[in-house]
Amino acid sequence: MPIRAVVFDFGGVLFDWNPDYLYRDLIPDAEERAWFLREVCNPAWNIQQDAGRSLAAATASKIAEFPEYTRLIEAFYGQWPKTLRGTLPEGMALLDELGALGTPLYGLTNWSAETYPYAEAHYPLLQRFRHIVVSGREGIIKPDPAIYQLMYQHISSDLPDIHPGEIAFIDDSAINAHAASKLGWVGIHHHSIHHTRRDLLAGGIALQQEPQHE
CATH class of the missing domain: 3.40.50.1000 (HAD superfamily/HAD-like)
Structure with missing residues (x-):
């Protein structure tokens, strides 16, 4: 057919979407940035927002898990347009x-x-x-x-x-x-x-x- x-x-x-575009400025060290995007704001977390979870709930849940990275976690959706090149x-x-x-x-x-x-x-x-x-x-x-x-x-x-x-x-x-x-x-x-x-x-x-x- x-x-x-x-x-x-x-x-x-x-x-052309990639969180790395945003975090290159926020986390200059490549290894640290790769770790953050693999272990903190990672695809498994992001896909839950694609399934309907609110950005506020997603951000709050991740901050509760990694409070020491609050500023960087908030940036993921706070500066989201920078991830879309x-x-x-x-x-x-x-x-x-x-x-x-x-x-x-x-x-x-x-x-x-x-x-x-x-x-x-x-x-x-x-x-x-x-x-x-x-x-x-x-x-x-x-x-x-x-x-x-x-x-x-x-x-x-x-x-x-x-x-x-x-x-x-x-x-x-x-x-x-x-x-x-x-x-x-x-x-x-x-x-x-x-x-x-x-x-x-x-x-x-x-x-x-x-x-x-x-």
């Missing part, structure tokens, strides 16, 4: 090309409901998507099948006769891409723009062939 709709993850595909050129070029082809585009992102409005206000590219499912607003995160099923409901309301196998999902997380595949979608693990383009081409999307080597 040819691909008829493409769903984008945002961080690591279209957006901008967009990723290769991902944006793919988005532009798919848009020019008239491909229906959707977004499915693990993102806090409280920080996502910053992206909405500063990145007009989000207006290109027919619908965006934001995990923090729904209280569920990838790879929970429920969030993919919610996305599918929105897609099928636009394209009533679409089959799961006609939907491609691009995510920089192999786990999240595989979860889409288990539901019958074309899950694409975005670890190289060339691989992503190749998979879309194989699915029938009329992208331009790239002469570049890996």
